Amino acid sequence: MDYKILITTQDNFSEFKIEKTLGLVRGNTVRSRNIARNLIAGFRTIFGGEIPEFTKAVAESREQALDRMIEHAAEMGADAVVAVRFITAEVDTSCSEIMVYGTAVKLQK
Secondary structure: OOOOOEEOOOOOOOOOEEEEEEEEEEEEEEEEOOHHHHHHHHHHHHHOOOOHHHHHHHHHHHHHHHHHHHHHHHHOOOOEEEEEEEEEEEEEOOEEEEEEEEEEEEEEO
């Protein structure tokens, strides 16, 4: 599923006019913590610095949530999504949710 949908955190695009607002679109994922990854990361916290195991997991989760938002926008017939925001929430002591949302729009050149 390769959609050509423009994404921005801004409220509009300088080179396009918003022709129609289609509504809220969102994508999310909930991930549990991996025991092996937590163990390795626990050792890394002793020395400080970046914890690549967590950085990779969060990046993958953000991409999955973004892909789901784009798919939602495509289903609505959108050309773009404006005012995009990411949020993270702890669902349980061992699970976190990453959600991305924005406003799906139709554009005019």
